[in-house]
Amino acid sequence: MIKILFVCHGNICRSPMAEFVMKDIVQKHHRERNFEIASAATSREELGNPVYPPARRKLLEHGIRCDGKTARQMTLEDYHYYDMIILMDNNNMKNAKRIITNDTDNKLSLLMSYTPEGGTVSDPWYTRDFDRAYTDIEKGCRALFDYLCK
Numbered sequence: 001m002i003k004i005l006f007v008c009h010g011n012i013c014r015s016p017m018a019e020f021v022m023k024d025i026v027q028k029h030h031r032e033r034n035f036e037i038a039s040a041a042t043s044r045e046e047l048g049n050p051v052y053p054p055a056r057r058k059l060l061e062h063g064i065r066c067d068g069k070t071a072r073q074m075t076l077e078d079y080h081y082y083d084m085i086i087l088m089d090n091n092n093m094k095n096a097k098r099i100i101t102n103d104t105d106n107k108l109s110l111l112m113s114y115t116p117e118g119g120t121v122s123d124p125w126y127t128r129d130f131d132r133a134y135t136d137i138e139k140g141c142r143a144l145f146d147y148l149c150k
Contacts, residue, residue, distance in 0.1 A: 002148055003036040005082040006111070007092055011041030011071035012052040013124050014088045014133060018111060020059055020066045021134075022141045031149070038082075040074040042095035047071050058130045062138075074099055079107065086111050086144065089120035111140035114147050 004022065008015035019039035026035045041047070050056070051066045059066055079085065079100040085107050087093045096108055112119045121140065124133040 001034060001036055002084065003082045004038075004084045004086060004144075005074065005078055006037070006039040006086050006088075007042060007074050007096055008039075008088040008121075009041060009043050009092060009095070009123065010046035010049075010125070011039055011073075012046045012049055013055045013130075014121050014137065015039035015041065016051045016066055016069050016071075017055050017059060017134060018086065018088070018121075018137045018141055019069070020064050021062075021138050022145070024062075024064050025141055025145050029145070029149070039069075040072050040078060042074055042092055042099065044073055047073060052125070054128075054130050055124065055133075058134045062134070076100055079103075079105075083107065084109065089123065111144065112136065114143035115139055 006015040006018035016039050019037055022037050026032055049071050051069050056066055074096060076099060087096055087110055093108060111121055121133055121136045124130045
């Protein structure tokens with residue numbers, strides 16, 4: 001089983017979108033038993049809050065539900081538990097490294113690094129562009145799935 005943790009700043013937009021998009025991809029390929037997927041934040045700002053309404057609506061537009069998801073912070077224990085920690089941007093990477101101190105097992109990567117274009121997923125909290133964030137997240141999750149299921 002591959003255990004994946006998606007991480008962004010607050011765990012209310014990008015990382016829960018990635019969590020539930022990836023779960024949807026895995027389910028559609030009948031590979032649920034091969035994956036454990038979750039998400040978390042690098043900050044404490046949104047702890048306990050649900051997925052941000054525009055992010056939730058964007059997921060629902062694609063038939064994906066995220067009921068019951070609330071924000072939580074990534075921990076050092078997560079680093080030891082998960083096989084992969086997938087981050088949305090370079091700031092998330094820097095903050096995750098503060099939490100874990102040292103990525104000795106090379107578990108940290110950017111979601112978009114699995115796509116030919118590379119780059120990062122822009123934060124729709126600031127850009128208000130949930131369409132672009134969803135498109136990037138879906139592309140990244142599909143590329144990650146393909147990479148893991150070769």
